[in-house]
Structures are given as C-alpha cells and as structure tokens.
Amino acid sequence: MRTFNILSLLPLAAVTLLATFVRASNVVTLTTENFDSIIGQGKPALVEFYASWCGHCKRLAPVWEELADAFSGAYQKDRVIIAKIDADIEKEMGQRYGIQGFPTLKWFTANDLKNPTDYNGGRELADLAAFVTENSGIRSNIKSAAPSAVKQLNAGTFERETVHSGKDVLIAFKAPWCGHCKSMTKPYEAVAQAFKSEPDCVVAEIPDSDSEFNRDLAAAQGVSSYPTIKFYPRDGSSPIPYSGARTEEAFVxxxxxxxxxxxxxxxxxxxxxxxxxxxxxxxxxxxxxPSKADREAIMQRARDVASNLTVKAGSAPAYYLKAMERVLEKGEDWLKKETARFTKLADSSSLAPAKKDEITIKRNILASFVKRTFDEAAEAVKAAESVVGEATKSVHSVYDQATQAVKQEL
Structure with missing residues (x-):
C-alpha cells in the first residue's frame, strides 16, 4: 500500500492561499518602453515619478494605491489612468520631464504627451482624488465627506494668498510624516469651520512644506520644525509666530x-x-x-458718533440708531419683544450662518439698552453698601467715645 504524505502539499497550499489574498494593483506601472504607448493616447493620467529609495515616495505608496482603486470602478475604469514610474531607474524619462526630486506628480491630458502640468496640492487621498475629478470630469468612488475648511496653499499660491490678499491668514506649515501635525488636524479643521464665515480671517496650511516644491518657501519663512504655525497680518507686516496650545479654544x-x-x-x-x-x-x-426730549438729543449724539465709527460689522452702528427710533415710537416693551424674537430665531437650525450672525449682532446691541440698567443697579447697591459701612463705622466711633466718657466719669 502506497502512503500519501500530506505534509508534502503544504508549501503548495501556502502559496495558493497567499495568492488568494494578493490582489492585482490598479496602479499602472510605466517604463521607458511602454510610456509613450500608454500616456497621451486618449486617456488623462496622473503619473508619479518616484525612486525606490525615497522616503516620501514610500509614504505616498499606499495612498497612491487607494487613489488608483478610487478610479477603478465600472464607471471610472479605462477612463482615467493612475500610474507610476521609477524615474531613478528609468532615467531617460526623468530627464525628458525635468524631474528634480521625488516624488514628482504630473498630470497628462488625454492626448498630450509633451506638456504635462505639475501637481502641487496636498497628498491626502481626498486632495488627490479631487484634483483628478476636477481635471478629468470623472468622479471617484470615494464616499463623499464634508470638504475641508482649511485653505490649501503651496509655494505657487503663498504670496498671492498672504501678502496680496488683504486678509489675515493663519498658516500651519506641516509635513506628511509629522505625528504632531496629524494630531492637530482635528482641532485645526474645527477652527477653520468656526471661521469660515469670516471672509478676512483665513485658516490655511501647507501640508507638505518639506517637499521639493515647497522646501525653499519653508526655509524663507524660517520653518525649521513641524508643525510651525504663523499668523500673516493683512497689512503685510511681519508674521507673528503662534506658540500657544494646539487646541480649538487656544486657536480661536x-x-x-x-x-x-x-x-x-x-x-x-x-x-x-x-x-x-x-x-x-x-x-x-x-x-x-425717561424724557423724550433727552432721548432725541442722545439719539442725535449717537448719529454723530456712528458716522465717525469704523465698525467691522457695517450694520451695527445703524442698528443702534434704529433701536432708539423704535423705542421712541413703540415704547420700551419693543426691546423685550424684539430680544425674545431674535433669541428664538437664533436657535433655529434652519437659519443660514450669515443670517444667524446678523441676528446675533442685533440681539447683542439690544442688550446694551438693558444690561446697563442692571449695572447701574449694581453700582447703586455698591454705593448703598458703602454708605452703610461708613454709617456703621460712625456708630462704632460714637459708641467707643461714649464708653470712654463713662469710664472717665467712673
């Protein structure tokens, strides 16, 4: 009887099992031989020029695979190409496209092999996918997420978005490998969301400040570690280093x-x-x-003051005057009713952010007509307490004097 050794099949079984779990990559691998037959032949392509020894390339590799997967569905397949080429080995291709550092990402339109454009955006999957969609018209199969409120900058857009923007800009200089940068992502995004209704106060970042494209800019801005956060005033004066805590409250x-x-x-x-x-x-x-004549005189003074004020919320001075007019016309009850109305409106979840800001500002201004009376009452109480204190001292003084007189007589 022949004996059957099951152990002899284990290596083959292991190889078969491993093959089951290793799927084919959707990233197209390019070489000098196949480059011209694939790129510029009717399909747009985003190509990564990399080197096997490059640390940044290694960190980008899994994201690049995810990007290729995002455009490999039934709808996207064969309509856009996500590719890579080892330009350190394929030096001829690196020289052809003027590759100076790794990784370099270039976008090739469907029928143009000679004039690619550089990609200088963020290297997160969402950033790359958005770029491909914007330039190809092909949507990815990534589930849509809320767009980031953090403005993305690079060496090409930095000066335009700071010096020449006429806006205040907070910029985080980051690096993809930086752990502290990743830790601040959530609070920084929250702050950007909080300030997205402020057109002149911008929260921005350069996510890959250490890249070849952004390295000179980072050095010129005095960036020597990551993250480095700086505030660029709208008047073009020197940037202000941010050294506070990396929390929402501190940033705000x-x-x-x-x-x-x-x-x-x-x-x-x-x-x-x-x-x-x-x-x-x-x-x-x-x-x-209480006097109507006095109130009219005060309102005229308010007009004079308002005309000379530069207030960021332009409608604010006008609303002080409007409130005074309404009180003269409708009485003080108007203040209470309007405050209650604004409070109810401000709590509405369906209200647009800009409208909610407008209502909040008006409610704040109405509070100046009410709260100050309580302040005055508090001052009156304080004054009364002072009088009582002085009176108490006087009583004690008289008592002490009388006591001394009695003692002397005894």
Whole structure:
C-alpha cells in the first residue's frame, strides 16, 4: 500500500492561499518602453515619478494605491489612468520631464504627451482624488465627506494668498510624516469651520512644506520644525509666530485677538460681536432717561458718533440708531419683544450662518439698552453698601467715645 504524505502539499497550499489574498494593483506601472504607448493616447493620467529609495515616495505608496482603486470602478475604469514610474531607474524619462526630486506628480491630458502640468496640492487621498475629478470630469468612488475648511496653499499660491490678499491668514506649515501635525488636524479643521464665515480671517496650511516644491518657501519663512504655525497680518507686516496650545479654544482666542473677530469655538458669535463701546454708553444713557426730549438729543449724539465709527460689522452702528427710533415710537416693551424674537430665531437650525450672525449682532446691541440698567443697579447697591459701612463705622466711633466718657466719669 502506497502512503500519501500530506505534509508534502503544504508549501503548495501556502502559496495558493497567499495568492488568494494578493490582489492585482490598479496602479499602472510605466517604463521607458511602454510610456509613450500608454500616456497621451486618449486617456488623462496622473503619473508619479518616484525612486525606490525615497522616503516620501514610500509614504505616498499606499495612498497612491487607494487613489488608483478610487478610479477603478465600472464607471471610472479605462477612463482615467493612475500610474507610476521609477524615474531613478528609468532615467531617460526623468530627464525628458525635468524631474528634480521625488516624488514628482504630473498630470497628462488625454492626448498630450509633451506638456504635462505639475501637481502641487496636498497628498491626502481626498486632495488627490479631487484634483483628478476636477481635471478629468470623472468622479471617484470615494464616499463623499464634508470638504475641508482649511485653505490649501503651496509655494505657487503663498504670496498671492498672504501678502496680496488683504486678509489675515493663519498658516500651519506641516509635513506628511509629522505625528504632531496629524494630531492637530482635528482641532485645526474645527477652527477653520468656526471661521469660515469670516471672509478676512483665513485658516490655511501647507501640508507638505518639506517637499521639493515647497522646501525653499519653508526655509524663507524660517520653518525649521513641524508643525510651525504663523499668523500673516493683512497689512503685510511681519508674521507673528503662534506658540500657544494646539487646541480649538487656544486657536480661536488667538484669531479673535489678531483678526479683531468675536467667534466662539463652535462658530457662533460672542456677546461682544457688533458692539461699539461709545454707542453702548449712549444706549445706556438713552434707556435710563425717561424724557423724550433727552432721548432725541442722545439719539442725535449717537448719529454723530456712528458716522465717525469704523465698525467691522457695517450694520451695527445703524442698528443702534434704529433701536432708539423704535423705542421712541413703540415704547420700551419693543426691546423685550424684539430680544425674545431674535433669541428664538437664533436657535433655529434652519437659519443660514450669515443670517444667524446678523441676528446675533442685533440681539447683542439690544442688550446694551438693558444690561446697563442692571449695572447701574449694581453700582447703586455698591454705593448703598458703602454708605452703610461708613454709617456703621460712625456708630462704632460714637459708641467707643461714649464708653470712654463713662469710664472717665467712673
């Protein structure tokens, strides 16, 4: 009887099992021989020129595979190419396209082999996929996520978006391999979302500051470690290093101070938004004066003050005056009713952010007509306490004097 050795089949079984789990890559591998027959032949292509020893290339590799997978479905297949070529080995191709560093990413249109454009955006999957979709019209099969509110910059857009933008810009210089950079992604995104309604206060980043394309810019900006965060004022003055905590609250406080904004970490407005101290004082004086003639005189003073104010929320000065007019016409009850109405509207989830800001500012201004009366009451209480204190001291003094007199007589 022949014996059958099952152990002899194990190596073959292992190889078969391994093959089951190794799937073919959707990234097209290019060489000098096949490059011209694949690229520029009717399909657009995003090509990575890499070197096997390049650390940045190794970190990009899994993302590049995911990108190819994202455009390999039934709809996308054979309509756009995601490819790579080892330009360190295929030196002829590297020289043809002027490759200076690795990885270099180039976009080739469907029928143009000679004039590719450089890709200088972020190297996250979402950034790359968005670029391919924008330039090819082909959607990826990536499930859509909320777009980032963080503005993406690079060496090509830096000057335009800072020096010549007329805006305040907070920029995080980051590197893909940096652990601290990854840790701050969530709070930084939250801050960008909170400030997205502020057109002149921008939250931005250069995600690959250490890349060949951005390296000179980073050096010129004094970046020696990652992340480096700097605030670029709208007036073009020297950038201000950010050295605070990398938390939502710390970032928000910093931006409010330097942008002159009044945001909360959730994106709402503080009670100070839209307010102007000179008009607050007049609103308090107006509300505390029962005489109609006096109120009309105060309103005229408010007009003079408002005409000379530069307030970021342009409608704010006008609303102080409007509120004074309504109180003169409809009485003080109008303040309570309008405040209640605005409070109810501000709590509505269907309200557009810009409209919610407008309502919050108006409600803040109405508060200047009410809260100051409580301040005055508090001052009155404080004054009364002072009087009582002085009176108490006087009583004790008289008591002590009487006691001494009695002792002397005894």
């Amino acid at each position: 406080n910093f931006l409010n101070e330097h942008c002159g904004t009044h945001r909360t970490p959730s994106g709402g407005l503080l009670e100070t938004a839209g307010r102007a101290l000179p008009l607050d004082k007049l609103a308090s004086e107006f509300f505390s004066t």
